[in-house]
Amino acid sequence: MNVGNFPFVIAALLVAFGLYALLFKRNLIKMVIGVSLVETGVNLFLVMLGYRAGGEAPIYTFANAGQKMVLPTPQALTLTSIVIGLATTALLLSFAVFVHRHYGTLDVRKIKELRG
């Protein structure tokens, strides 16, 4: 099935939604969700770059002539990026937990010891 540029549009939308949440949401957890959305969008974009309609898994050292394969590099990149994303999200969430413990709130407007 030919899906055209549709997945790229989805990736762009995910990034846009993520940035929106990051800029306009006042709750720390929602901001973390925003970061994750941007990340997902970028990852989707990466996977899409390497996709070839009807391509095979790239498990050859030297492929036969004319064989259609999915690009392996973006997949490796995406895996790495997912692992990094997991680490950053975990770190962000644990900061959010401790911020809540100290300040008793997740509202960024009330967390402002570091201003100016």
Added chain:
Amino acid sequence: MNTLAIHAPVLLVAVPLLGAFATPLVGKLGQRARNVFVGLIVAVTAALAGLLAADFFAGTGAPSVYVMGGQGWSIPLPSGMAVPIRILFEVDGMSAFMTLITALVTLAGAYFSFSYWRERSGGNMYFSLLLLLTAGIFGMELTGDMFNFFVFLEITSIAACGLIGFRVWLKRSQEAGFKVMTLYTLSGLFVLLAVALLYGQHGALNMGYIASQIGTLGVTLIDKIALGLLLTGLAMKAGAVPLHMWAPDAYGEAPAPTSAVLVANSQASLYGLFRVLFTLFGIGTSLSTNGWILIVFAVLTIFVGVTLALVQSDIKRLIAYGAVSQIGYMLLGVGVGLVRRASLVAGGASLGAQADALDYGFVAMQGGIFHMLNDAACIGLLFLAAGAVTRASGTRNLEKMGGLAHRMKWTSVFFIIGAFALAGVPPFNGFASKLLIYEASFKLSPFLSVIAILSSIMLLAVFVKAFQGAFMGTMRGLDSVEEAPFGMLLPMAVLALVVIAFGLFPGFFVDHIVTPAAKALWYGRDAYIGAILGGG
């Protein structure tokens, strides 16, 4: 070239990385064993950086390539087509120069930390994260691959935020940690998106290969979007105004010895920015537009950084804003250089204009790059002195300190040396590099050098006020204050010596290490590509 020097680039990343993961284990044997182990790892790393730099600066100046797990950078296909696929490090003058800065700052920071953490808990975590951060910074400076650059960038982000926030019992550190991590992640994702776009356009991740593709195919719209994303992401990670909101929190809330390493981290992002502008895109894009973008960033950074430093009453936050403003001077130097370089490239420039561009553009580059080294030394010195002061007095509030010089003679001397150097007072090192920047930017537009000089004077006022408040006057209820222990004074003394040496003999250092670095950016694009593609 001996074997160790050949393998130095990869060892520079591998040794601290191994140390980072072994530190918690060695820490089980006690504090002394851990300190010996970490001290050894840091010393070996610094020695490797020194070896790499000495080897490079003594050589021909051609970039050297280190390929992981293979001899060549590609697997030649039967069809004869060869695309760089292997992971590789590429060392040119700029990389070698940056590793020297990082080694200097890490060495001072780590040895200072041994005394700093003696009575505190969490030392194992601290040293582990510090070594991880170092490994990441070295990786960013040495890699020749866009995606690896992103990976190392994220390693530094995670380690840096760990350092800022691992003391979960401190309220402010958690707030700072969240804020910094969000912005670091965002900047990392911008870089990753740019890497993806470049991969989609050119089918490779190797910097040299992408650069040669851009050179032959011209700059497409996709390339320009990628350039914009890289500029934004790296400027954010470097803490350039208006993307600086995280920087004072990060430098201010991290443990004092690591604030200096965080500044080295920001400089590594700056290095990435220069690498992208000069090597990756180079003459293909409008250099003068890029240069002016950097100059706008620079002027804002200098001015806003200094202005906000004026109103601080927290000693570390004050220095942190000083550190932010110094990033602006580096951007200014290189930005002016970029604009001048553009007039060199533009066809039909008169001979006089070309000589001018060579002259002042290159001087500006030298100034900007030399300032990176100078800033690392004097900001490092200031943060270490601030660490000694807060440790002794138990407060960071300048209004609660006073008369500390009565008890802390050496620390106060080191603080004033660092402050004068940062503000660009002769004969300290900040003056040497700022003078180059003032001169060169004056030739481009007097307005730029007026802003730069004015901000330096304001910075001097800020630090004189801070010095007056903390060290002069009468002792105020701080009777238990003692001079910092020898283990803290020694790293400060080393940095102070560096500050004075660079200030007294700037010519020697500019000739031997700064000029090769500036040349690597200014002329080195073809050599950088050629080292990978074999003369292509």
